[in-house]
Amino acid sequence: MSKYVLYKNTRLLDPKSxxxxxxxxxxxxxxxxxxxxxxxxPEKAEVIDCNGQCLCPGLIxxxxxxxxxxxxxxxxxxxxxxxxxxxxxxxxxxxxxTDPIIDSIxxxxxxxxxxxxALVNFVAMPAVTKQLQGKEMTEIGLMSNxxxxxxxxxxxxxxxxxLMSRIFKYAAAFDAMVVQHLAEPTLSKNGCxxxxxxxxxxxxxxxxxAAETLVLERDVRLLKASNCAYxxxxxxxxxxxxxxxxxxxxxxxxxxxxxxxxxxxxxxAIEDYRTFTKLSPPLRSEEDRVAVIKALKDGVIDVIVSxxxxxxxxxxxxPYEQAEAGVIGLETLFSVSLEMYHNGSIELLELLAKLTCNxxxxxxxxxxxxxVGTPADLCIFxxxxxHRIEPEKMVSITKNTPFDGRPVQGRVTKTVVGGVSVFEYVx
Amino acid sequence: xxxxxxxxxxxxxxGIEGLKExxxxxxxxxxxxxxxxxxxTNKKKDLLGGLTQINLFFENSTRTxxxxxxxxxxxxADVINMSTSSSSIKKGETLIDTASTxxxxxxxLLVVRHGSSGAVKLLSRKVDCAVLNAGDGKHEHPTQALxxxxxxxxRKKRIERLTVAICGDVLHSRVARSNIHLLNIxxxxxxxxxxxxxxxxxxxxxxxxxxxxxxEGLKDCDIIMMLRLQTERMHGGYFPTVSEYxxxxxxxxxxxxxxxxxxxxxxPGPMNRGVExxxxxxxxxxxxxxxxxxxMGVAVRMACLDILTRSKRxxxx
Numbered sequence: 149m150s151k152y153v154l155y156k157n158t159r160l161l162d163p164k165s166x167x168x169x170x171x172x173x174x175x176x177x178x179x180x181x182x183x184x185x186x187x188x189x190p191e192k193a194e195v196i197d198c199n200g201q202c203l204c205p206g207l208i209x210x211x212x213x214x215x216x217x218x219x220x221x222x223x224x225x226x227x228x229x230x231x232x233x234x235x236x237x238x239x240x241x242x243x244x245x246t247d248p249i250i251d252s253i254x255x256x257x258x259x260x261x262x263x264x265x266a267l268v269n270f271v272a273m274p275a276v277t278k279q280l281q282g283k284e285m286t287e288i289g290l291m292s293n294x295x296x297x298x299x300x301x302x303x304x305x306x307x308x309x310x311l312m313s314r315i316f317k318y319a320a321a322f323d324a325m326v327v328q329h330l331a332e333p334t335l336s337k338n339g340c341x342x343x344x345x346x347x348x349x350x351x352x353x354x355x356x357x358a359a360e361t362l363v364l365e366r367d368v369r370l371l372k373a374s375n376c377a378y379x380x381x382x383x384x385x386x387x388x389x390x391x392x393x394x395x396x397x398x399x400x401x402x403x404x405x406x407x408x409x410x411x412x413x414x415x416x417a418i419e420d421y422r423t424f425t426k427l428s429p430p431l432r433s434e435e436d437r438v439a440v441i442k443a444l445k446d447g448v449i450d451v452i453v454s455x456x457x458x459x460x461x462x463x464x465x466x467p468y469e470q471a472e473a474g475v476i477g478l479e480t481l482f483s484v485s486l487e488m489y490h491n492g493s494i495e496l497l498e499l500l501a502k503l504t505c506n507x508x509x510x511x512x513x514x515x516x517x518x519x520v521g522t523p524a525d526l527c528i529f530x531x532x533x534x535h536r537i538e539p540e541k542m543v544s545i546t547k548n549t550p551f552d553g554r555p556v557q558g559r560v561t562k563t564v565v566g567g568v569s570v571f572e573y574v575x
Numbered sequence: 576x577x578x579x580x581x582x583x584x585x586x587x588x589x590g591i592e593g594l595k596e597x598x599x600x601x602x603x604x605x606x607x608x609x610x611x612x613x614x615x616t617n618k619k620k621d622l623l624g625g626l627t628q629i630n631l632f633f634e635n636s637t638r639t640x641x642x643x644x645x646x647x648x649x650x651x652a653d654v655i656n657m658s659t660s661s662s663s664i665k666k667g668e669t670l671i672d673t674a675s676t677x678x679x680x681x682x683x684l685l686v687v688r689h690g691s692s693g694a695v696k697l698l699s700r701k702v703d704c705a706v707l708n709a710g711d712g713k714h715e716h717p718t719q720a721l722x723x724x725x726x727x728x729x730r731k732k733r734i735e736r737l738t739v740a741i742c743g744d745v746l747h748s749r750v751a752r753s754n755i756h757l758l759n760i761x762x763x764x765x766x767x768x769x770x771x772x773x774x775x776x777x778x779x780x781x782x783x784x785x786x787x788x789x790x791e792g793l794k795d796c797d798i799i800m801m802l803r804l805q806t807e808r809m810h811g812g813y814f815p816t817v818s819e820y821x822x823x824x825x826x827x828x829x830x831x832x833x834x835x836x837x838x839x840x841x842x843p844g845p846m847n848r849g850v851e852x853x854x855x856x857x858x859x860x861x862x863x864x865x866x867x868x869x870x871m872g873v874a875v876r877m878a879c880l881d882i883l884t885r886s887k888r889x890x891x892x
Binding site for chain 1: 592669670671689691692693694696697711712713714715749752775776777778779780781
């Protein structure tokens with residue numbers, strides 16, 4: 149017998165179609181069955197009154213690191229799922245640097261088995277090169293044919309130009325996409341923050357923005373020979389934004405993402421050597437941060453990610469240079485992103501597109517939209533409620549957030565995955 | 576209020592950045608008194624009797640560690656040196672665990688040197704006693720800047736409006752950074768001179784003028800601070816050869832002639848003769864204050880130990 153749920157008294161927001169109305173949405177089992185001003189629901193349907201709150205497609209996070217397998221002291225699949233649900237994220241795209249590394253169908257299947265009972269959808273993004281070594285390509289053809297078409301070496305940059313050129317040609321034949329981490333290794337080596345006067349003052353080795361833009365420019369040059377689908381995982385500076393903008397204009401199949409910290413913090417967040425602000429790529433200057441916001445508005449940057457990366461306290465309670473890079477972000481992705489709407493930088497639907505339909509399209513996933521017959525993955529949120537980010541209230545096992553104490557506006561109140569409620573906010 | 580009793584608004588001495596002009600003057604004034612004491616036959620005073628000072632050096636050091644040790648002993652403190660080669664740090668203990676362990680032994684002063692910028696500050700948050708930064712990575716080395724300031728003040732009778740050139744490997748130098756802060760606070764004009772690859776980006780925002788040509792940079796300088804070429808921190812080509820470096824940036828009499836006639840030569844040591852400084856120039860007692868810097872080092876460190884324990888010693892009364 150089918151299960152129906154009617155979400156009443158809600159503001160329906162669908163960034164793909166531009167829908168923004170007061171209305172209702174009906175789910176049948178795991179799919180969206182109907183929506184509109186009023187919906188005719190079967191009598192037996194469960195009715196949920198949303199009290200005028202917003203309802204949009206569940207968020208899709210294209211950059212999430214998990215500790216399973218290999219590092220369960222940092223994180224578990226269950227915990228990642230809970231954190232995602234609490235943040236309105238219904239699909240997490242898992243980076244391959246687990247132990248063992250996700251670089252074959254067997255490893256993809258193992259993750260699928262482990263994640264079967266998790267609260268949200270886990271989608272593997274397999275490695276481009278074996279063992280993330282940047283030397284030999286993985287079985288891109290077989291994995292693509294099995295439905296996994298987004299490949300990434302996550303935190304490693306493929307710096308061998310000859311190999312990259314062959315990967316583009318090979319991957320294009322299977323409609324696969326390469327997601328590149330932009331950090332030229334020799335310019336990034338030993339670096340731990342943005343190069344410039346602040347790094348000089350703090351005595352920390354810097355990473356220039358050129359480390360990012362250089363790889364991007366090279367890849368764009370190589371893409372002209374293959375037109376493989378390409379996604380710049382995180383761009384953080386105005387020079388890179390220019391490159392993506394021009395590449396898009398010239399018709400290349402290129403998209404770009406940014407992580408919430410780069411859109412909402414600058415290098416000064418490091419202040420007293422706070423290791424929770426250590427990221428790769430590093431937090432940039434205020435001018436670059438402002439350029440990132442503009443690029444989101446202009447559509448040069450397509451996607452916002454959390455870059456969720458749990459690090460255990462031992463790898464963060466050390467001097468800045470020795471600390472691991474990475475911050476958690478699933479639970480703050482949405483409320484920190486909403487700042488850009490509240491301060492008038494970007495329209496609500498435009499912003500939601502970066503978190504829902506854009507990543508769905510790039511990852512070729514069925515969700516991210518409000519359409520009849522698509523998965524009932526939903527995020528219900530209070531657009532305006534003000535609160536502070538409190539790490540101790542987060543469900544993530546590790547608490548390495550750079551947003552500790554930050555005042556934000558708006559919070560997820562309910563998350564639905566496949567028609568089932570997986571999170572409900574309790575005040 | 577006489578300086579002997581004046582309080583100091585900081586718990587630790589982690590860097591020069593953030594200190595005020597009168598606070599620096601206070602340290603230098605107290606240090607002047609200790610210079611006198613150190614020149615007497617009986618150099619000992621029981622000011623810090625009963626207090627424990629631990630010198631914790633994660634990086635090799637001879638002169639700075641000895642200078643701090645002597646400073647503590649001349650003030651009557653119990654001084655213990657902890658070297659990292661024979662300690663549990665080698666066995667993988669974290670910095671914070673080491674800090675907690677030492678803290679449990681109730682020291683009153685911790686003198687810390689560490690190879691990572693910010694590490695001394697991190698440690699200072701985990702202990703209850705006063706922490707003195709004896710050098711952290713490429714960040715700061717505050718007592719070196721203070722002893723340089725004392726040397727300059729005694730020779731030139733002022734620091735204000737002097738033109739000071741800091742020459743050489745500024746990129747890897749915490750001494751340069753602390754001196755840039757201090758000299759700016761005290762109203763000197765600061766220049767940095769070196770090959771572009773050894774001048775850190777954005778350094779002009781710290782309040783310096785940058786010169787790549789040494790003759791131009793030295794013109795009309797009152798003070799020439801040479802820096803040691805830190806070859807151990809160089810992973811790759813920063814300049815072609817040592818002989819080219821010496822020829823362009825090594826201080827010899829010819830280059831020295833571009834500075835003021837009475838320009839004072841300084842060097843934090845240890846020197847690389849024939850690399851950044853010509854041996855004859857270094858040994859020229861009429862021009863070089865290098866030995867005096869070492870002497871001032873002990874006095875300045877005594878002043879810092881004295882001032883940072885004042886509130887504590889006051890409590891005991």
